[in-house]
Amino acid sequence: MKKNDRDIRWLPGLSWLTALFFLFLYTPLLVLVVFSFNASRSTTVWSGFSLEWYHKAFTNDAIRVATQNSVIIATLAAILATTIATSAALALARNKRMKGKQAFHGAMLLPLMIPEIVTAVATLIFFSTIGLGLGLGNIILAHTVFCIPFAYLPIKARLESMDENLEMAARDLYADKWATLRFVTLPLVMPGIISGAMLAFIISLDDFIITLMLAQAGSTTLPIYIYSFVRVGITPEINAVSTILIGFSVIVVSVSAFLGRKTAS
Amino acid sequence: MRLNATTNMPLNRLPESKPDLKKDKQDVVIPAIEMTDLCKVYSGETPVNALHNANLEVHDNEFFTLLGPSGCGKSTLLRLIAGFETVTSGNLKLFGEELSALPPEKRPINTVFQHYSLFPHMTVLENVAFGLRRQGKSERDAKMTAKEMLDLVQLDQYAQRYPKQLSGGQQQRVALARALAPHPRVLLLDEPLSALDLKLRQSMRVELKRLQRETSITFVFVTHDQEEALAMSDRIAVLSNGRIQQVSDPATIYEHPENRFVADFIGDANFFDAKIDKVDGEFTRYRLSTGDILLGPTTEARSEGAEVSIFFRPEKATVSLDLTGGLRGRVKDILYLGDSTEYRIYLADQSEISLKAENLKDGSPLAEVGTDVAVSVDPNAIRVLSR
Numbered sequence: 001m002k003k004n005d006r007d008i009r010w011l012p013g014l015s016w017l018t019a020l021f022f023l024f025l026y027t028p029l030l031v032l033v034v035f036s037f038n039a040s041r042s043t044t045v046w047s048g049f050s051l052e053w054y055h056k057a058f059t060n061d062a063i064r065v066a067t068q069n070s071v072i073i074a075t076l077a078a079i080l081a082t083t084i085a086t087s088a089a090l091a092l093a094r095n096k097r098m099k100g101k102q103a104f105h106g107a108m109l110l111p112l113m114i115p116e117i118v119t120a121v122a123t124l125i126f127f128s129t130i131g132l133g134l135g136l137g138n139i140i141l142a143h144t145v146f147c148i149p150f151a152y153l154p155i156k157a158r159l160e161s162m163d164e165n166l167e168m169a170a171r172d173l174y175a176d177k178w179a180t181l182r183f184v185t186l187p188l189v190m191p192g193i194i195s196g197a198m199l200a201f202i203i204s205l206d207d208f209i210i211t212l213m214l215a216q217a218g219s220t221t222l223p224i225y226i227y228s229f230v231r232v233g234i235t236p237e238i239n240a241v242s243t244i245l246i247g248f249s250v251i252v253v254s255v256s257a258f259l260g261r262k263t264a265s
Numbered sequence: 266m267r268l269n270a271t272t273n274m275p276l277n278r279l280p281e282s283k284p285d286l287k288k289d290k291q292d293v294v295i296p297a298i299e300m301t302d303l304c305k306v307y308s309g310e311t312p313v314n315a316l317h318n319a320n321l322e323v324h325d326n327e328f329f330t331l332l333g334p335s336g337c338g339k340s341t342l343l344r345l346i347a348g349f350e351t352v353t354s355g356n357l358k359l360f361g362e363e364l365s366a367l368p369p370e371k372r373p374i375n376t377v378f379q380h381y382s383l384f385p386h387m388t389v390l391e392n393v394a395f396g397l398r399r400q401g402k403s404e405r406d407a408k409m410t411a412k413e414m415l416d417l418v419q420l421d422q423y424a425q426r427y428p429k430q431l432s433g434g435q436q437q438r439v440a441l442a443r444a445l446a447p448h449p450r451v452l453l454l455d456e457p458l459s460a461l462d463l464k465l466r467q468s469m470r471v472e473l474k475r476l477q478r479e480t481s482i483t484f485v486f487v488t489h490d491q492e493e494a495l496a497m498s499d500r501i502a503v504l505s506n507g508r509i510q511q512v513s514d515p516a517t518i519y520e521h522p523e524n525r526f527v528a529d530f531i532g533d534a535n536f537f538d539a540k541i542d543k544v545d546g547e548f549t550r551y552r553l554s555t556g557d558i559l560l561g562p563t564t565e566a567r568s569e570g571a572e573v574s575i576f577f578r579p580e581k582a583t584v585s586l587d588l589t590g591g592l593r594g595r596v597k598d599i600l601y602l603g604d605s606t607e608y609r610i611y612l613a614d615q616s617e618i619s620l621k622a623e624n625l626k627d628g629s630p631l632a633e634v635g636t637d638v639a640v641s642v643d644p645n646a647i648r649v650l651s652r
Contacts, residue, residue: 163380163382165382166382166384166385168349168369168378168382169376169378169382169383169384170384170395170399171348171349171368171369171370172347172348172349172369172370172374172375172376172444173370173375173395173396173399173443173444173447174370174396174399174400174447175370175395175399176368176370179370179399183395184384187386188384188385188386
């Protein structure tokens with residue numbers, strides 16, 4: 001088959017459509033970022049460059065506490081979720097004769113398909129029924145649970161692309177199961193684990209609905225804070241905080257994707 | 266550096282190589298590996314009987330080959346010895362000690378894997394030192410022995426590289442060094458040469474044979490390549506359909522196969538259905554299905570009229586234009602093979618046989634395509650099998 005036959009570029013207007021698509025996707029973000037540097041209070045009229053709003057955001061105690069909460073929650077939730085996801089991936093990938101393997105696999109990924117508001121309400125009802133009042137702990141628990149499938153996918157992909165003979169070779173060379181896990185399996189799966197952890201971190205950091213349901217006084221996270229702030233009125237300060245959040249997310253996701261791509265090679 | 270250029274160099278001495286104990290205790294010879302009625306059934310929806318009642322002894326300090334087509338059970342046998350598969354029934358002993366219950370890491374047996382399976386996240390040196398470290402050697406000692414092993418396979422200058430940076434042949438040598446470094450009692454080799462190109466494969470044959478002699482470690486080599494098996498082995502076990510067909514030295518396997526499978530799988534053979542026409546002392550007249558009479562050796566316990574299968578190797582027969590004796594036929598094809606020429610000949614009943622003549626002079630064919638020829642075979646080169 002000729003290469004051109006499969007090239008999608010023969011479609012008329014493809015380049016225009018693509019340009020429009022990206023314009024549509026990124027213009028709002030671009031506007032938000034640009035106006036975070038605006039010298040005036042307006043978020044619609046440009047009146048000169050300034051870092052004033054960044055300064056304000058950094059000196060705002062409420063933002064500082066919210067950021068701190070977000071980072072604590074995301075870090076712990078990512079660590080817990082990744083640990084559980086790694087164990088699950090190992091159990092499912094290295095257990096050939098396990099019964100109901102597909103069912104387990106499906107159960108791992110089901111949370112991805114359940115509407116988040118349902119999970120949020122269910123979690124809220126569950127926590128209040130058992131009377132769990134751990135403050136940030138409640139949110140960390142809830143985040144851990146919905147982060148597991150996100151952490152699980154890259155780890156599973158990495159494990160499946162790994163040559164199982166390597167583990168056999170390790171056993172052959174006097175490494176027991178633990179030594180094989182420690183010196184061969186884990187180092188080789190590590191890019192997948194890191195990728196999974198970063199994905200979980202970002203998902204937790206960005207989460208709004210579940211956190212909103214569970215957040216009590218003193219456990220406000222950054223997305224909740226931004227939401228409550230916007231309801232009062234939009235200032236470039238929000239733009240500044242959002243820009244930082246975007247930048248941070250882009251960096252983490254890029255690293256995650258980069259490590260994930262090494263899986264393929 | 267060209268790898269095949271180094272194979273003619275004398276090998277360095279193996280570090281700490283053990284003295285040959287075998288000579289001192291000739292009276293009590295314990296086999297390196299001994300299996301009695303060893304069976305392996307892979308359970309599943311349709312259980313697969315991969316190995317039927319295998320009985321086999323591999324001697325100490327022997328280059329032993331498991332030979333057979335794919336799916337014959339040779340890899341299963343290897344994996345049972347290594348411990349990657351569990352024994353379904355029967356016994357498996359290593360120097361007299363039962364192995365079946367031991368996990369792979371507790372068996373003093375190492376494996377060279379088909380696709381090398383080097384650890385990609387470790388340097389060549391770390392790969393070779395891995396087994397020694399897991400055996401509890403200090404890092405310093407392990408690295409020192411690993412260096413000596415790399416020296417043995419002439420890869421010492423690649424110690425700090427990663428496996429990915431090496432050629433296939435070099436990776437093969439690293440895999441060998443890694444498996445030999447912990448001084449296993451038995452080394453298993455799972456078709457280690459199949460991924461190499463022809464020239465490299467041939468030079469590695471010499472190298473492996475030499476390593477076996479040098480280390481005095483028992484080698485169990487798995488292959489489907491009969492030429493490889495004949496060239497390297499002290500003894501060969503031919504397997505088919507999960508059963509051991511014959512265990513013998515290469516010459517016996519080739520010259521005196523015990524059944525049709527072995528005769529057919531190793532080398533080429535021209536088979537005939539035949540009936541014993543007349544036993545006449547040392548020789549017997551065999552009447553072929555073509556009607557021709559072929560003189561062959563007399564075999565025990567077969568009387569006149571018995572139905573047998575007889576065969577001869579293509580190189581044991583000669584073709585001649587003098588039509589007074591032998592099998593009559595017509596040349597169908599002539600294949601010039603360089604060192605020899607193969608003649609494909611139609612017999613009277615349209616069955617086809619092949620024979621090979623060495624090109625001792627200039628290789629010009631002895632007969633033309635379409636000419637009538639006579640094929641004669643030395644009666645001592647005829648083999649008789651039960652049908």
